[in-house]
Amino acid sequence: MLATERRRLADLRRDERAIEGLPVRLVIALVVGVASLSVMLNMVSGVQGLAVTELDVRPEPEVTTPGEQDLTLTVVGPDGQPVAGATVVVSGGSAHLDGVATARSDADGSATVSVAPSLGPNREQGTLSVSIKPPAGGQYADRRGNTRILVVAE
Known part of the structure; x- marks a missing residue:
C-alpha cells in the first residue's frame, strides 16, 4: 500500500x-x-x-444695497438658454432677510422678487442665497451652488 x-x-x-x-x-x-x-x-x-441639465441663476443686479427693492433673476441652463417654469427662492445668507422670497420664471427664464435685505451690526457686506426648484419633467437639476447676491452698505 x-x-x-x-x-x-x-x-x-x-x-x-x-x-x-x-x-x-x-x-x-x-x-x-x-x-x-x-x-x-x-x-x-x-x-x-437619463441625462440631467444643471441650472444656474443670473441675478440683476448682482450687487445691491440694504432696503426694499426688486431683483430680476434669470434661470439658465449650462449653455445660457433660458428655462421657464422654475421656482426661484431667495433667502438670507450672511445678509439678513425676513423669510424667503419666491417667484416662478416666465418664458424668458426671468423671475422678479421683492426683497428687503439688511446687514447685521458692524457689517459692511453680506450675501443673499439663491436656490432653484427645477420645473417638472425631470430633465433639470440644481445640485451645485448658484450665484449669490452681494449686499453692501451704502
Whole structure:
C-alpha cells in the first residue's frame, strides 16, 4: 500500500495538465463580460431621458444695497438658454432677510422678487442665497451652488 501511494504521488508530480481547461474558460468569461458591459454602458449613455441639465441663476443686479427693492433673476441652463417654469427662492445668507422670497420664471427664464435685505451690526457686506426648484419633467437639476447676491452698505 505504501508503494502504491508513492507511485500516485510520483505520477501527480509528473502530471503537467493540472487544471488546463480552467484558465481558458476564465479568459473567455472575462472577455464576454467586458464586451457585454461595454454594450450596456453604450446603451445607457445614449438614452437622453437619463441625462440631467444643471441650472444656474443670473441675478440683476448682482450687487445691491440694504432696503426694499426688486431683483430680476434669470434661470439658465449650462449653455445660457433660458428655462421657464422654475421656482426661484431667495433667502438670507450672511445678509439678513425676513423669510424667503419666491417667484416662478416666465418664458424668458426671468423671475422678479421683492426683497428687503439688511446687514447685521458692524457689517459692511453680506450675501443673499439663491436656490432653484427645477420645473417638472425631470430633465433639470440644481445640485451645485448658484450665484449669490452681494449686499453692501451704502
